[in-house]
Amino acid sequence: MLDDFLVRAFVAGLALAVAVGPLGCFVVWRRMAYFGDATAHAALLGVALSLAFSISIIVGVLVVCMTIAICLVRFQGGQYGVDTLLGVLAHLALAAGLVAVSKISGTSVDLHAYLFGDILAIAKSELVLIWVGALVTLFLLVWRWVPLLTLTLSPDLASAKGFSVQREQLVLMLSLAVLIAVAIKIVGALLITAMLIIPAAAARPLAFTPEIMALVASLLAIVAVAGGLGLSMLADTPSGPSIVVVAGLIFLLTNIVAGRGRRKVR
Amino acid sequence: MNSETLIKASGIFVQYEDNVVLHNIDFSIGQREIVTLLGPNGSGKTTLLRILIGAIQPDKGQITAQDGLRIGYVPQRLGVDQRMPMTVRRYVGLGARCNKDEQMYWLQKVGLQDALKQQVSALSGGQLQRVLFVQALMADPHILILDEATQGLDQQGEASFYKLIAEVRDEQGCAVLMVSHDLHVVMSASDRVICLNGHVCCEGEPTIVSAAPEYRALFGLGTEGALALYRHEHDHSHDHTNEHSHEPLQNHAKNQSNDH
Numbered sequence: 001m002l003d004d005f006l007v008r009a010f011v012a013g014l015a016l017a018v019a020v021g022p023l024g025c026f027v028v029w030r031r032m033a034y035f036g037d038a039t040a041h042a043a044l045l046g047v048a049l050s051l052a053f054s055i056s057i058i059v060g061v062l063v064v065c066m067t068i069a070i071c072l073v074r075f076q077g078g079q080y081g082v083d084t085l086l087g088v089l090a091h092l093a094l095a096a097g098l099v100a101v102s103k104i105s106g107t108s109v110d111l112h113a114y115l116f117g118d119i120l121a122i123a124k125s126e127l128v129l130i131w132v133g134a135l136v137t138l139f140l141l142v143w144r145w146v147p148l149l150t151l152t153l154s155p156d157l158a159s160a161k162g163f164s165v166q167r168e169q170l171v172l173m174l175s176l177a178v179l180i181a182v183a184i185k186i187v188g189a190l191l192i193t194a195m196l197i198i199p200a201a202a203a204r205p206l207a208f209t210p211e212i213m214a215l216v217a218s219l220l221a222i223v224a225v226a227g228g229l230g231l232s233m234l235a236d237t238p239s240g241p242s243i244v245v246v247a248g249l250i251f252l253l254t255n256i257v258a259g260r261g262r263r264k265v266r
Numbered sequence: 267m268n269s270e271t272l273i274k275a276s277g278i279f280v281q282y283e284d285n286v287v288l289h290n291i292d293f294s295i296g297q298r299e300i301v302t303l304l305g306p307n308g309s310g311k312t313t314l315l316r317i318l319i320g321a322i323q324p325d326k327g328q329i330t331a332q333d334g335l336r337i338g339y340v341p342q343r344l345g346v347d348q349r350m351p352m353t354v355r356r357y358v359g360l361g362a363r364c365n366k367d368e369q370m371y372w373l374q375k376v377g378l379q380d381a382l383k384q385q386v387s388a389l390s391g392g393q394l395q396r397v398l399f400v401q402a403l404m405a406d407p408h409i410l411i412l413d414e415a416t417q418g419l420d421q422q423g424e425a426s427f428y429k430l431i432a433e434v435r436d437e438q439g440c441a442v443l444m445v446s447h448d449l450h451v452v453m454s455a456s457d458r459v460i461c462l463n464g465h466v467c468c469e470g471e472p473t474i475v476s477a478a479p480e481y482r483a484l485f486g487l488g489t490e491g492a493l494a495l496y497r498h499e500h501d502h503s504h505d506h507t508n509e510h511s512h513e514p515l516q517n518h519a520k521n522q523s524n525d526h
Contacts, residue, residue: 029350150360153345153350153360154343154344159321160319160411161405207351208353213351
């Protein structure tokens with residue numbers, strides 16, 4: 001069954017969808033969109049390193065994204081805001097990645113696949129890594145759920161409850177690094193943040209508690225993956241962007257439905 | 267530190283750039299004690315609270331807490347708005363050590379039993395205060411720490427709030443540390459008052475503190491007697507105080523005519 005490239009694509013997309021639900025919620029609640037974007041772009045340095053040293057793309061991206069996450073948590077709170085530090089670090093990594101890719105001799109590198117993803121070209125061996133990454137992200141978030149929610153509500157509240165604000169922030173950023181490594185092959189560096197934000201935002205009008213929002217976000221992401229792959233097959237469109245387009249349509253739909261519901265209540 | 271002491275501050279010193287915010291802070295809080303931290307704006311009250319809950323480290327000195335001390339902290343506000351969906355019921359149960367029955371008991375007690383399904387972001391200021399309060403209580407704390415908990419409450423709300431604090435102490439057996447501008451309102455509700463202005467100016471039972479010259483210098487009370495009947499704003503400047511700086515208040519004149 002896994003020999004069919006479409007089935008492999010769906011199984012990979014499923015892994016992504018499961019993880020972006022809860023993680024995307026934190027990105028939305030904590031306004032981390034810029035963090036996701038910049039780190040994802042920096043992932044290109046990871047791609048370059050992987051090609052240079054002939055290691056798995058996922059591992060290379062993971063190393064770069066984790067390094068950035070650790071640096072940010074370590075050096076925040078000084079004269080620079082987190083976004084400034086991130087802007088320096090991530091864009092330095094992106095630029096260095098582009099320079100490095102141009103210098104890699106031999107094979108000409110198709111950056112396109114890493115910018116927009118190539119879910120249809122995912123190999124069986126990569127499926128395992130993708131699922132492991134997605135489950136690690138999910139495990140970290142479920143394990144630290146209450147501390148992370150508390151931190152998001154009020155950092156002082158988290159301190160008072162004996163949670164380390166810095167450690168919980170690190171957990172969240174590392175989860176994001178793992179997810180980016182997993183997702184780069186699927187939707188590409190440019191659209192990872194879209195997959196984090198859009199399903200979570202689409203789930204918001206349907207949810208009354210944080211847990212329901214995370215769950216609904218995952219379900220909507222699954223629908224987006226299935227729908228996007230279908231669209232990609234039928235209309236012969238690029239798969240990564242197609243998934244994001246479907247996710248965007250779902251966002252419109254849930255907002256219209258919720259708007260109607262609210263009017264009825266009144 | 268004896269066994270009755272829950273948390274103790276010794277030699278706390280904090281400075282931001284060249285500005286010394288806190289110095290020579292020594293005090294401790296014992297079991298079941300209700301302590302009020304009193305001080306004008308900029309006196310370092312919030313900084314001191316944040317040191318006690320472990321949110322910031324002092325530059326010098328240390329906090330010693332009883333092993334496994336659980337703190338129930340009531341922040342002034344929450345950092346998220348409508349971005350995060352959160353019902354009152356879910357928020358109160360977040361990381362709670364107390365069971366559902368106890369949660370309901372206290373929600374009823376503060377009059378929120380009908381608001382369980384409401385979104386926290388849609389609550390009024392007074393309702394939010396009570397939700398934050400119950401959530402802090404559900405950690406089954408040894409000590410409750412409240413930052414400006416009565417801000418935004420009217421006089422009646424404030425009075426019933428202090429009654430609630432006393433009930434919490436009696437029923438849950440926890441100590442309470444709160445912050446206030448206003449000695450006369452907390453007078454009857456506190457066992458001890460710590461008067462803060464960068465350092466501990468004076469400390470003791472409310473009646474003793476209100477008579478202390480350090481307190482007079484800080485808050486500039488010229489008269490005695492019937493004052494307790496009136497709500498009295500302290501963070502304005504009186505002409506006859508010059509030792510400490512105070513923030514001006516717009517309705518200064520009105521207050522004076524009421525009070526004097």
